[in-house]
Amino acid sequence: MKGRRLALAVCGGLMMIAAAAGSAQASEATITKGVSIEGVDVGGMTKSQAEAALEEKAQQLGQTKVTLMMGDNPVTTTLGELGYTWTNTDIVGKCLTLASSGNIVERYKEKKDIEKEPKAYTMTFCADNAKVQSFVESCSAYNSDPVEGSIQMGSDGIPYVEGGTDGLTLNVDKSVAAVENAISGWTGGDLKVDLVVDKKSPDVSAETLSKVKDVLGTATTDYSASTAARAVNVENGCRLISGTLVWPGDEFSVTRAVTPFAAENGYEQAPSYEENRVVDSYGGGICQVSTTLYNAVLKAELDVTARSNHTMIVNYVQPSKDAAIAEGIMDMAFVNNTDSPIYIYGYCYGGQITFTIYGHETRPSNRSIEFESKVTSQTDPQGIQLVADTSQNVGYINQVQSPHTGYTAELWKNIYVDGQLTDSVQVNSSTYQAVGTIYDVGVVSQSSAVTQAMYSAIASGDVSQVQNVIKYGTGAAQRQTNAQGQNGASGQTDAAQGQTNAQTQTDASGQSGTSQTDASGNAVISVQ
Template sequence: MKLKKRFLGTLVFAFVMTGAFCAAAEDDVRIDNGICIGDIDVSGMTYDEAYALVKQRIGEMRSAVITVQVGEDSIETTASELGLQWNNKSVVQDAIDLGNSGNPVKRYKERKDLDQETQVLSLEFSANANAVRDFIEEKCKQFEKEPQNATISADGSGGFDLQEGVTGQVINVDESVKAVQDYIANEWQGEDGTIALSVEIEEPEGNTEDLESIQDMLGTYTTYYGSTAGRNMNVERGAELINNHVVWPGETFSVCDQLVPFTAENGYELAPEYSMGQVVQGYGGGICQVSTTLYNALLLAELEIVERHNHTMTVSYVPYSMDAAIAEGSMDLKFCNNLDTPILISGYAYGGELTFTIWGKETRPADRTIYYYSNTLSETNAEGVALYAAPDQPVGYFNQVQSAMAGVSAECWKEVTYNGETTTELVNTSYYQATPASWEVGTLGASDALLSAIYANDLEAAQAAALGVTTQTESETQATDTVVTETPATDTPATDTPATDYIDPNAGANTDAGSSDGVVIWE
C-alpha cells in the first residue's frame, strides 16, 4: 500500500515538472527552419520577431499602387485607399505551431517535411466595401460619359468636316465593388497591380463610316426674306439652330423641337406675328419661313413627311400649298429619314436669302426628274374690314396693319418624269381663310359713336366719328381736324398673293403673312 502511494506521488511530481518545463519552452520557442509567411522567411524567429516583421511588410503593401481601369480610362490608387485589411493575424502563431505542437508523431512528420521543402503560409487580405465604394464614387465617376454620335458639318465650300463619335460608359458600382474585393482577396500579391471595374458600354448611334456616305445633294430650296430687323434675325436664328443636324435612318425630326423656346434667351427678337387674325408683336415672328423653306427642300429630297400644316391665311414667300406652319404645342413640321443612310440638313440665312439643303447618298436614277406645282381650286375675296382698338393712341389715329387676304383652296402636286414617262401624285390640300383688311383705331378719349363703329367693324363710321370729336386739352386727347391714317409700314407682314400656276422648285418670294385660330403662328 505504501508502495502504491509512493508511485502515485512520483507520477504527479513528474507531470507537474513536465508542465513547468513545457511552459518554459513556449516562452523561448522559435519557428522551425524552412517556414515563410508570404515572401518573408521567418525561420528561427520568435513570435514577437516574426509578428513585427510581418506587420512591417504589410505596412509596405498598403502603399502598393493599384491601377484602376474604367473602360479606356484609368486612375491610380493605393491598397490603403481601398481599405486593405489583414485577415489572418493568427498566421504567426500558425508558424510557431508548425513542428512544435501536437503529439510527437505529428511534430516529427512536420519537421521531416520542412527538411524536404519550404512551407509557405499565405497572408490573407480583404478590401473594405465602404472604402472601395467611396473611391469609385469620388474618383472614378469622372470617367462616365454619355455616348456621342459621330458628327458631320458642311464646310461651306462643298466639302464636309467629320468628327469621330464617343463611346458612352457607365460604372456598375455594385459589381465593381465585388470585382475589387475579389482581386484583393484572391489575386493580389502585395505588389503594384491592375484591376478593371465593371463598366457598361454604350456605342454611339453612328460612326464616321456611316457619315462618309453623305456626299450628294438630295434637295435644296431658297426663299427670300426682308422685313423688320427682328424678323430677319429670327429667320437667321432659326436656320442656325437647324443647320448641320444629322438625321439617322428611321429617325423622325421635329422642327419645333429644334427651334423652341421662342424667347429672347434663345436668341429670338420681337417681330410681327398673327394671333386670332390680328398682328401682334412676339418673339419668333417670321420663323414659319424657316420651316416652310425646309419643307420644300425635304419634298425635293423625297423624304417622308410625317406632319405638316398650312397657315390659316396665305403666305406669299412660297406658292399656295407649299407652306409649312408651326406653332409651339399645336403645329409642327416633322419628317422621317426613310433612307438606308443618314442625311445632313444644311441651313443658311444671310443678306435676305434663306436656303436649306439636304445632303445624303443619292440612289435615285440620274435621268429621273421631279417637280412640284400648285393648283388653285377656288379663291374668294374677303369682305369688309376688321377694326381693333388702340387704347394708347389718340382719337384720329388709323393704321392699316394688314391688307385684305383672299380665301384660297389649293393643292400641291408632285410630277415625276422617268424613262420618258410622267406621273403625278397629290401631295397635300390646303385651305386658307379669307381675311379682311385690318386697322388699328386710336381710342384715347373716344366717343361712344367711335367705340360702336369699331365694334361693328365699320371703317367709314369710325372715321366720321373721329372727325366729329372735340378735344378739351391737347394733353388729354390731341385735337384733330382731319383723320390721321397710316399705310402699312415695311416692318409689317405684306400680303401680296403668289402666282400659283407652276412652281420652280428653287423659286421663292420675299413677302410674308400668316394667321392663327386661337394660337400664335410665327408666319
C-alpha cells in the same frame, strides 16, 4: 615496283595531313573557313575572336528601331532599350566542331565541302521582360475614349466627317507577350509590333457617316424685305436647325428644334399671324424657316409626318408649299426613310435662307421630280373690321391688317423617267382664308360721351364715322346726318379720307401693311 610507288605516295599524303593536324592542335583552334554567323564571317577566327565579333554585331542590332503601334499612334524605341540579348552564344562552340570529327580523310573532306558551300548560322535573341513591361505600360498614355462622329461643312461646300473613332484601352499583358514574340522571331530590318488593345466603338462611327455625301434636296426662299427683327428670327431659326443629323427611322420636328420662342433663345419680337391678323411676337418669321426646310424635304422625298398651311396666304412660296408652325398647335415634321443618316445644312446669306439635305442617294439617276402648285379657288377679301383699342386715345386709328385674298390650293408631285412624265401624286391641300382690312381704333377719352360715340362708330363698321368722331367728337352724329341729307349715301366721306398715303412694310407672311398718321398728325406705324 609501280604498286609500291603508289603506296608510298598515299602514305606520304596521309603523313602530310597528319602533320597539318598536329600543327593545328599545337595552336588555338579556329573555325573552319566558309562559316558565318548572322552575316559575320567567322572562318579562321578563334572562339574568343568570334564571340567578340558577334557581341559587336549584337550591339549594332540593338540600335534597330522598334515601332509599337497603339492604334494609329506610333511609339518608337530600340531593341537595346528593350533589353535585347544574344541568347545562343553556344553557336560559336558548335562552329568550332565543324570538320573536327572522324578520321583525317573525313575531316579534310568536310573542310573542303564547307569552303565550296559555306555554312551560315543565325543568332537568336530575347528581350528583358521587365524593360519590355515598363515600356509597354508607358504606352497606356495613349488610351482614349471613343470619339463620336460628326459632319462639318467644308469651305468647298462638301460635308466631311470628323471623329467617329474607336476608344482604345491597352491590354498590357497581351501586348508584352506580342512584343517579346516579335523580338524572338525577328529576322532583320526595322521592327513593327501592333500592341493589343481593347476597343470601344462610338455610337456614331466615321464609316457610317461616310455615306452622307449626296445632295438629296435643297430649297431657298427670300426674306430680304423683312424687318430687321424678322431677319434676326429667320437667321436664328436656321442656326438652330443647321447641323442636325437624323438617323434612319427617326423623326425630326422643327418645333422641337427651334423652341422656345424667347429672347433667351435668340429671338426678337417681329410680325406673325395670330387669329387672322398680324401681331408682334417672339419668333415672328420662323415659319419661313420651316417652309424652306419643308421644300427641301419634299425634294429629298423624305416622309412628311406633319405639315399645316398658314391661315392666310404667304408670298415667299407658292400656295401649298408653305409649312406653318405654332408651339403646341402646328408643326413641320418628317421621318428619315432612307438607309443612312441625313445631314441638314442651312445658311442665310444676302437676304436668302437655304436648306440642303445630304444623305445616301439610292434613287435611279434617270428619274426626276418636280412640284406643281395648283390654285383650285379664289375668294376676294370683303369688308372692313374695326377693333376697339383700349390702350389708345380717341384720335388713334391704325390699319393693322391689309386685305388678303383667300385661296384653296393643292400641291402635286410630278414624276419623270427619262424625261417623260410617268405619274402625278397629290402631296397636300391647303385653305387660306380671305381677310378684309382691319383697323385698331383708340377709344380712351376724358369724355365718356366721346368714348361712347367712338364705340358706336366702331360698331357701324364705317371708317368715315370713326373719322367724324375723331374730328367732331359728340357732334359727329349730327354732321353725319347732315352729310347724308345733302349728299345721300353716295356722298359719305370716303374711308380713306383723312389718312396719309401708305408706306409698305412686311408682315409675318411677307405681305404688305401700312403706316398712317393719327388725328394729331403724329405717325402711327403699323405692327405688320
